Amino acid sequence: MPARAGDPELERLEIELLLEGVYRRYGFDFRQYAQASLKRRLYRRLEEERLETLSQLQDRLLHEPSCMERLLLDLSINVTSMFRDPSFYVAFREHVAPVLHTYPFTRIWCAGCSTGEEVYSLAILLEEEGLYERARIYATDINENVLATAREGVFPLEKMQQYTQNYLRGGGKTDFSRYYLAAYDRARFSRSLTENVVFAQHNLATDGRFNEFNVILCRNVMIYFDKALQDRVHELFFESLDTFGILALGHKESINFSRFADAYEELHREERIYRKTA
Amino acid sequence: MYDIIAIGTSWGGLGAVSRLLEGLPDAVHQPIVVAQHRSVDSNAGMLEDLLQHHTRRVVRDPDDKTPLERDHVYIGPSDYHVLVENGHLALSTDAPVQFARPSIDVLFESIADSYGERAVGIVLTGANADGAAGLATIKARGGVAIVQEPSSSERRAMPDAALAATAADAVLPLGEIAAFLYGLCGELP
Numbered sequence: 001m002p003a004r005a006g007d008p009e010l011e012r013l014e015i016e017l018l019l020e021g022v023y024r025r026y027g028f029d030f031r032q033y034a035q036a037s038l039k040r041r042l043y044r045r046l047e048e049e050r051l052e053t054l055s056q057l058q059d060r061l062l063h064e065p066s067c068m069e070r071l072l073l074d075l076s077i078n079v080t081s082m083f084r085d086p087s088f089y090v091a092f093r094e095h096v097a098p099v100l101h102t103y104p105f106t107r108i109w110c111a112g113c114s115t116g117e118e119v120y121s122l123a124i125l126l127e128e129e130g131l132y133e134r135a136r137i138y139a140t141d142i143n144e145n146v147l148a149t150a151r152e153g154v155f156p157l158e159k160m161q162q163y164t165q166n167y168l169r170g171g172g173k174t175d176f177s178r179y180y181l182a183a184y185d186r187a188r189f190s191r192s193l194t195e196n197v198v199f200a201q202h203n204l205a206t207d208g209r210f211n212e213f214n215v216i217l218c219r220n221v222m223i224y225f226d227k228a229l230q231d232r233v234h235e236l237f238f239e240s241l242d243t244f245g246i247l248a249l250g251h252k253e254s255i256n257f258s259r260f261a262d263a264y265e266e267l268h269r270e271e272r273i274y275r276k277t278a
Numbered sequence: 279m280y281d282i283i284a285i286g287t288s289w290g291g292l293g294a295v296s297r298l299l300e301g302l303p304d305a306v307h308q309p310i311v312v313a314q315h316r317s318v319d320s321n322a323g324m325l326e327d328l329l330q331h332h333t334r335r336v337v338r339d340p341d342d343k344t345p346l347e348r349d350h351v352y353i354g355p356s357d358y359h360v361l362v363e364n365g366h367l368a369l370s371t372d373a374p375v376q377f378a379r380p381s382i383d384v385l386f387e388s389i390a391d392s393y394g395e396r397a398v399g400i401v402l403t404g405a406n407a408d409g410a411a412g413l414a415t416i417k418a419r420g421g422v423a424i425v426q427e428p429s430s431s432e433r434r435a436m437p438d439a440a441l442a443a444t445a446a447d448a449v450l451p452l453g454e455i456a457a458f459l460y461g462l463c464g465e466l467p
Contacts (some may be wrong), residue, residue, distance in 0.1 A: 008394065008419075036361035036388040037370040079373045220371045223342040230343070252355055252369050254341040 014054035015039065021058050026068055028142065029205045030075060032229035041074045069145065076143035078114035078220060082121045082155070082163040085251055088219075089125055089170030091271040096215065096246055097129040106135040109213045109240065111204060111233075112221030113139040116150025120179075121170075122217065123193040128173045132196060138211065140202035147199045153189035155180075160187050204233050209240045216241060220250035227257070234258045238276065247274045280422065280463040281396040282346065282362065283308050284389045286382030286412070288315040288404030288436055292328065294426070294452055295402065299333040299351065301456035305464040308398070309346040310335070311362060313354045313385040315378050315408070325353055342369040354380035361388035378408050386412025395420030398463065400455065402426045404436025410443035417444045422462065424448045424455060 015038075019031045030038065046057050049067065060067045083089055100106045110119050119139045126132040141147050155163075164176040180187040202210065204221070216237050222230050237247055238260050247255075247264065249272040255261050264274035283306075287294055291314050299310075316325070323339055329351065330337040337351045338344070344352065345366045354360030358369040360380050368388075375381035382401070386409060389397045399416040401409045403426055417423040423446045428434035430451040441449065448458055 008391070034363065034368045036363045036368050036391065037359075037372065039391070040370075040372065040384070040387075079371055223369045223371070227343060250342075250371075252341045252358060254343075257341075257343045 011039075011054070014058070015042065018042070018054055018058040018061065021062050022068065022071075025062055026065075027206075028068075028072065029203070032205060032226050032232075033075075034224055034226050037224055038075075042071075045071050045074050072143050073145060076114065076141060076146055078112065080114065080117050080220065081159065081166065082117045083166035083170040083172075084117070084121075084219075085271075086166050086169035086171075088248070088251070088271045088273075089121065091268045091273060092125060092248070093129060093171045095268050095273060096248075097125075097131060099244075099246070100129075100131050100135070100214065103214060104134065106131060106215065107211060107213045108135060108137045108215040108217065109211070110137060110139040111202075111216060111218040111237075113141050113147075113150055113199075115146050116153065117155070118217065118219065119150060119197060120153060120189050120193055121167075123197065124167070124172075124179055125170075127193070135196055137197045138213075139197055139199050142201070142203045142205075144201055147201060151194065151199050153191075153194060154186050155189070157182055157185045157187045204236070205229060209236060211240065212242055213240050213245060214242055215246045215248070217248045219248060220253070222253060223250065231258055231260075234260045238263055241276045243276065245276045247276065248272065249274070279396065280308060280398050282389060282393050283310045283398045283400065283459065283463075284362075284385055284416075285310065285312045285400045285402060286314075286386065286404070286409035286436075287312075287402040288378075288406060288408065288433070289317075290432060291315075291402050291404060292325070294432070296329060296332040297452055298400075298402070298455055299329060299335065301453065302333070302335075303456070303460045303464055304334065304349075305467070306459050307348040307465055308463055309348060310351045311346075311354070311360065311367070311385060311389070312351065313360055313380040313382045313409075315380070315382075315404070315406075316356055318357045329353065340367050340369075343367065354385065356380070359384045361385060363388065363392050376406070376408055378406075382409035383412035387415050390415040390419040390421060393421065397421035398424065398459070400424040400426075401437055401440040402452070403431035403433050405433040406435055407439035409436055410439040413440045413446075414444035417447075422447050424450065424458065426455065427451045 167176045263278040267273040326339040361368045425446040428437040
């Protein structure tokens with residue numbers, strides 16, 4: 001990382017102006033992202049662009065849309081893996097799937113799906129639990145480019161060993177390699193896994209509700225937001241869930257710091273799976 | 279006055295952190311945040327329990343946005359970076375930095391950012407160079423840099439790298455760090 005601005009006040013001003021500029025020029029609102037991680041990502045972009053100051057980065061962002069695309073990628077790629085936190089998938093099979101079996105049809109929202117690892121994991125799980133045929137997954141992200149990657153369903157072959165382990169520990173019921181075709185250094189996942197998936201651009205920071213859901217998965221996305229934006233998103237989720245709708249967060253995300261804490265009960269404490277009650 | 283203490287160590291540093299906490303007088307009230315390298319599968323709750331046996335402070339395996347409190351110790355969860363901002367912890371799943379997540383540099387840099395001259399950073403035993411750049415940032419922002427004396431460290435690579443990167447305010451054997459902290463930021467009754 002390049003040397004930080006010596007003056008913290010100046011740095012704060014530069015970041016504020018840059019985010020304001022990005023919002024007014026492109027409509028992407030990062031003004032309520034959690035500062036510490038956002039700052040790291042901005043400095044990473046600064047370094048890659050071989051620039052000296054955040055003000056120079058602002059200049060380039062405003063004048064070169066391609067630079068904005070690169071920054072958007074930095075800010076929207078969520079480093080994840082298929083069946084990350086296998087215990088979550090075990091809990092989903094045991095505690096959520098039986099509930100979904102009682103519904104004629106299930107709508108699931110993967111909010112902030114990034115490059116799609118979680119979407120494919122979920123599709124595989126639903127398939128194995130006999131739920132995929134009558135389910136629809138809405139996979140959304142702020143960034144069209146990462147959605148294109150997600151739609152492709154092509155992941156590095158070298159990751160498959162780890163994903164296979166995760167899959168098995170996550171309660172996988174068959175041979176994981178059944179789900180993809182290996183070609184050269186890539187693994188292309190079966191088209192059938194995305195038959196019931198709708199990929200769409202949606203910005204949690206600025207867009208509203210667009211459907212009613214039985215389940216919302218939003219894991220390790222809101223950790224990048226500040227408290228005010230987290231509250232906005234929790235409100236959006238609350239409004240988008242059916243009565244008894246299920247909300248799944250990351251292992252280290254607690255609903256207790258949100259003002260919607262009382263509107264949910266814990267379906268699985270450790271795995272942060274909640275059910276709407278109010 | 280100092281408002282936060284951050285400790286970095288790598289795998290194998292559990293014993294060092296335990297001993298440090300054990301010897302730390304109650305009059306040191308600052309919240310303590312620990313970034314310790316360990317395997318992805320390690321259970322953070324277990325580390326929390328192990329450390330809890332060595333201290334009367336409350337040891338926590340924190341969630342994102344957990345507020346920082348006096349007399350508390352926070353262990354960065356495995357497979358997340360742990361950062362600090364505006365009096366609370368923030369987590370991220372950004373790519374590992376130099377193969378480490380949690381990364382000590384990431385924690386230290388965020389602490390230098392939010393606390394400036396009110397930050398204390400400590401590098402203990404460890405087998406790689408993580409923490410060196412972060413400790414230098416803490417120091418550059420006016421905070422205090424403490425390094426475990428390399429020859430008394432189980433693994434000296436991490437203290438050596440920290441000392442090469444910055445002029446530490448104190449280089450001490452493990453057993454003397456608690457007393458130094460007491461002198462630095464212990465509250466008088």
